[in-house]
Amino acid sequence: MRRTLFLLIFGLAGLGVLVSLGVWQVQRLAWKQGVLAEIESRISAAPVALPMQVAEDADKYLPVTVSGDMQPGEIHVLVSVKQVGAGYRIIQPFRTDDRTILVDRGFVPVTAKDTPRQTGQMEIYGNLHWPDEIDRYTPEPDLDANIWFARDVPNLAAALESEPVLLIARSPTDPGVTPLPVDTAGIPNDHLQYAITWFGLALVWAAMTGYFLWRSRASSESDEQ
Incomplete structure (x- = not known):
């Protein structure tokens, strides 16, 4: 019992x-x-002008539209896209009014890494973002080959002499670059x-x-x- x-x-x-x-x-x-x-609701909201004072906590995913000049000089961040394969995100400085921010223009295949891309006057629609892509296993950038392994916004900004503000483009900025807009697919659930x-x-x-x-x-x- x-x-x-x-x-x-x-x-x-x-x-x-x-x-x-x-x-x-x-x-x-x-x-x-x-x-x-x-x-998702915040990502898809109506775009606004770039705030004068940008704060990560308040402005993450904020949809904005900016007009200005895409500056020469770019950083290549290694990435893999499903059903496509390896390639690079193209990060460039963008001058709007009297300030310079970073723009993630999107994806190019490995073979197009060093292909010349459009610069100059353009209008871009996208979302502000501060990706959390760095951990203790993330390699240091290969500066000689211009290959980075994460979108480390402060270091990208220092390298390209811009504000530590990253705009992920939703609208095309070059025929050879495919936008990789912000979404919730990468957030685990x-x-x-x-x-x-x-x-x-x-x-x-x-x-x-x-x-x-x-x-x-x-x-x-x-x-x-």
């Missing part, structure tokens, strides 16, 4: 923990979906998979608890005989 009671209590406690973890992940899923919906995992483990736990209870009862009946 004590053995059966112990198995029952242990089984119910474990089942409760696993189910609660699954419910928590479902709640996190709802929260994350709300966050992504808010980001794995809470549904986690919830399924926890609920699956809870189901297995319940089945194993039932099995051990049955074995314990069968063993007790056998001992009594």
Whole structure:
């Protein structure tokens, strides 16, 4: 009887923990979906003029339109695009009014790395962004080959002598450059998979608890005989 009671209590406690973890992940899923919906709404809002004072916390994903001159000089950031392969993001300084910002013009294949691109007067529509692409495994830029491995906005700005403000273009700026606009595809949302995992483990736990209870009862009946 004590053995059966112990198995029952242990089984119910474990089942409760696993189910609660699954419910928590479902709640996190709802929260994350709300966050992504808010980001999508902000990304797709009507564009405004570039603010005089730009703050990362307040202006991340802000849609803006700027007019000015694309300056010569560019940085190539190594990237891979699904169903296309490896290539580079083209980052260039853009002069608008009396200030210079960075513009991520988009993607070119490896073979077009050093192809001349349009500069001069143009109008660009896009979103302000401060990508979080750097960790301890990110290599240092290969300055001799002009190949960077992340969009490190402060260092890019220092290299191109601009403000640490990056505009990700949504509108084309050159026939040979494909815009890679800001979206939420790169923001992880794995809470549904986690919830399924926890609920699956809870189901297995319940089945194993039932099995051990049955074995314990069968063993007790056998001992009594």
